[in-house]
Amino acid sequence: MILVSACLLGHNCKYNGGNNDCPAVHSYLEGKDYVVFCPERASGLPAPRLPSEIRDGRVWSKAGDDVTEEFRLGAEKALAFCKSHGVTAAVLKARSPSCGVHAVYDGSFSGRVVPGMGVTARLLAENGITLMDEEDL
Numbered sequence: 001m002i003l004v005s006a007c008l009l010g011h012n013c014k015y016n017g018g019n020n021d022c023p024a025v026h027s028y029l030e031g032k033d034y035v036v037f038c039p040e041r042a043s044g045l046p047a048p049r050l051p052s053e054i055r056d057g058r059v060w061s062k063a064g065d066d067v068t069e070e071f072r073l074g075a076e077k078a079l080a081f082c083k084s085h086g087v088t089a090a091v092l093k094a095r096s097p098s099c100g101v102h103a104v105y106d107g108s109f110s111g112r113v114v115p116g117m118g119v120t121a122r123l124l125a126e127n128g129i130t131l132m133d134e135e136d137l
C-alpha cells in the first residue's frame with residue numbers, strides 16, 4: 001500500500017488553497033493500491049493558510065508563528081494512518097515542510113532550498129516507510 005500526498009492528486013489542501021496535481025503521480029499509481037492523506041489538513045491547519053518553512057529544527061509561518069506542534073501532530077496522524085492501512089511506501093510533495101523527502105525551503109521565505117526532510121517525511125522514514133517525491137518519478 002502506498003500513501004500519497006493529497007495535493008499531488010488534485011486535492012485543494014496546499015497552503016494557498018490550491019493543489020499540486022501531478023500527472024506523473026497519477027501514471028505511477030495506475031494499477032497500484034494507494035491511500036491519500038494530507039498531514040497539514042489532518043492537524044487542523046486550514047487551506048488556505050500562511051506558508052510555513054523549517055528553520056533551526058522548528059516550523060515557522062511566514063508571520064513568525066511557531067507551528068511546529070501542528071506539523072508534529074500531522075506527522076503523528078500520518079504515521080497512525082499508515083500503520084492502520086498497511087502502508088510500506090509513500091509518494092510525498094517535494095520541498096514541503098511536512099512532506100519534503102530530499103530538501104526543504106530554508107526558513108527565510110526567499111525560495112532557497114536546503115537538504116533536509118519535512119516533519120512527516122522524517123517520521124515515516126524513521127518508521128521504515130520507503131519515501132519518494134513526485135520528482136523521483
